[in-house]
Amino acid sequence: MSNISAPTPVTTPVVVSIPKAALWLVGASLLGLILYYFIGIDQGATSVFGSDMHIHEFVHDARHFLGFPCH
Amino acid sequence: MAAEGVTEKRLILRGVFAGAVAGLLAFAFARVFAEPQIQQAINYESARDSAQAVLDKAAGIATPAAGPDIFSRTIQADVGIGVGMVLFGVAMGALFAVAYAICLGRTGRLRPRSLALLVAAGGFLGFYLVPFLKYPANPPSIGHEGTIRARSGLYVLMVVCSLVFLLGAVWLGRRLSARLGNWNAALLAGAAFVLAIGVVMLILPPLGHLGYNRATFGAFATETPQPLRNAQGTIVFPGFPADVLFSFRLYSVGAQLILWSAIGLIFAPMADRLLTPARAVRSDGALVRA
Numbered sequence: 001m002s003n004i005s006a007p008t009p010v011t012t013p014v015v016v017s018i019p020k021a022a023l024w025l026v027g028a029s030l031l032g033l034i035l036y037y038f039i040g041i042d043q044g045a046t047s048v049f050g051s052d053m054h055i056h057e058f059v060h061d062a063r064h065f066l067g068f069p070c071h
Numbered sequence: 072m073a074a075e076g077v078t079e080k081r082l083i084l085r086g087v088f089a090g091a092v093a094g095l096l097a098f099a100f101a102r103v104f105a106e107p108q109i110q111q112a113i114n115y116e117s118a119r120d121s122a123q124a125v126l127d128k129a130a131g132i133a134t135p136a137a138g139p140d141i142f143s144r145t146i147q148a149d150v151g152i153g154v155g156m157v158l159f160g161v162a163m164g165a166l167f168a169v170a171y172a173i174c175l176g177r178t179g180r181l182r183p184r185s186l187a188l189l190v191a192a193g194g195f196l197g198f199y200l201v202p203f204l205k206y207p208a209n210p211p212s213i214g215h216e217g218t219i220r221a222r223s224g225l226y227v228l229m230v231v232c233s234l235v236f237l238l239g240a241v242w243l244g245r246r247l248s249a250r251l252g253n254w255n256a257a258l259l260a261g262a263a264f265v266l267a268i269g270v271v272m273l274i275l276p277p278l279g280h281l282g283y284n285r286a287t288f289g290a291f292a293t294e295t296p297q298p299l300r301n302a303q304g305t306i307v308f309p310g311f312p313a314d315v316l317f318s319f320r321l322y323s324v325g326a327q328l329i330l331w332s333a334i335g336l337i338f339a340p341m342a343d344r345l346l347t348p349a350r351a352v353r354s355d356g357a358l359v360r361a
Contacts, residue, residue, distance in 0.1 A: 014176035015346065021079035025172060028083045028165040035162035039155050045223030057141040060211075061148055062155025065105050065323055067199055067208035069222035 040068040078345070082175075083168040085341045086334075090164015093333030094157035097326045101156060105326065106148045108319040109210055113144070115296075115311060116212030122299055122308040130302065160330055167194050167334055171342070178241065179248070183346040184339040191335025197237045199327045202229035205272045208323040213295050213311060217283045225275055232271045240264040 018025065040063060042048055043056035056063070063070050124134040142151060171190045178186065206226050214222065244260035251259065278284065279291040291297065295316065299308035 016079045016082070016172040016175055018173065021172065024079040024083055025169050028086070028169050032162040032164075032166035032169070035158050035165075039159050039162070041223055041227070045220040053141055057147070058151040059155035059158075060142075061106070061109055061152040062101075062159065064109065064210055065101055065152065065208065065319075065326060066155070066159055067203055067206075067226075067323060067327070069206070069219060069226050070209070070211070070214055071216050071219055 039063065040066065044068075044070065079172050081345055082172045082342065083165060085338055085345070086164040086168025086171065087161055088164070089334045089337035089341070090160040090162070090167065091157055092160070092337055093164065093330045094160020095153075096333050097160065097330040098153045098156035100322070100326050100329050101152055102149070104322045105319065106152070108315055108322065109148070110144070111312070111315045112210035112212050112319065115315070119212070119296065119299065119308055126299065126301060126307070156326075156330075160334070163194060163198065163330065164334055164338075167191060167338070170194070171338070174241075175346070178245065179253070183342040187339035187342050188335045191331045191338070193237055193241075194334070195327060195331035197234040198230060199331075200324070201233035201268060202226060203324065205229050205275060206278065207320050209294070210315065210319040213293075213316070215284060215287070215294050217287070218278065218281050218294070221281050221283075222278060225278075229271070229275065233268060236264050236267045239267070 016025075038048075038055055039059050043053055049055075060070070120137070127134050167190055170193070171187060174186060174190060175183075178189075181189070206222070206229060240260040240263055243263055244256045247256035247259055250256075277292045279288075279293045284291070284294060288294075288297070296311045298306040298310045301307045
């Protein structure tokens with residue numbers, strides 16, 4: 001190895017088995033996607049709570065600044 | 072090393088924590104740098120609406136009533152953007168940790184810390200920068216009400232394509248590396264990503280070309296407000312200020328760069344402590360690397 005920083009990097013073993021970790025992985029993915037949806041998209045193109053605009057107006061500046069399309 | 076079955080939980084909780092702190096940092100940046108630009112954009116919009124109302128009145132057209140303000144500007148600019156940025160950080164931190172847990176041990180000889188930075192770079196590219204290249208962030212007053220459905224759909228499509236192609240490029244790089252070596256495999260996978268996303272960008276329409284925009288405003292590439300003209304065709308109100316638009320977009324990139332760098336840099340040492348096995352604590356408390 002031509003690695004100058006001492007010990008040779010060991011291959012990181014697979015530490016998370018996907019079937020065994022499915023509950024946490026799916027749960028965290030859902031949490032992330034739901035938050036992403038409500039901050040970025042809800043009450044614009046689609047709306048979970050009908051024509052209410054509270055979420056949209058509250059996070060309005062963040063929505064613009066994070067790059068999402070807005071009215 | 073952590074016991075089997077606990078690692079994913081620890082990784083995800085650390086990802087969420089890193090995301091929340093990163094969101095807080097991005098909020099501080101946004102409050103200082105973005106809010107003045109957002110306020111200028113809103114001032115432009117109000118002044119333009121007033122000018123439009125005068126023109127409409129002269130032409131005998133009724134001015135449509137403005138929508139109600141549910142939250143004051145103070146709430147939006149101080150609290151709303153903070154909550155939005157922190158929760159966005161939490162969301163990205165959670166998804167980052169999931170990607171990290173899956174990549175761990177499946178993407179070659181990478182130390183836990185290096186992998187954290189690479190996954191964060193992937194999140195920055197896939198969730199933000201690549202979609203931004205096609206559909207950049209816009210301040211208030213840019214974006215027509217009538218196209219919000221189409222614009223949201225196009226933006227989400229760009230995000231999904233960027234993320235899927237990035238994952239595809241990682242997979243391709245792994246497959247090629249056995250035959251071509253890491254360097255050439257990575258270059259080829261990168262080129263394949265650029266090519267694939269480039270084709271999508273060419274196919275998707277510029278926002279100004281959407282049917283509603285063509286019919287209402289004419290042939291423009293974007294939805295950026297053009298100057299207002301009176302009945303004689305004289306410009307009576309300027310188009311959207313270019314400097315405000317540039318600063319807003321620059322700071323938007325800056326905030327995402329801060330957010331993703333912070334996620335990677337905060338998560339990296341925590342993952343390292345969690346995953347590096349050859350580490351023990353001596354009786355005097357000092358860390359020893361075997």
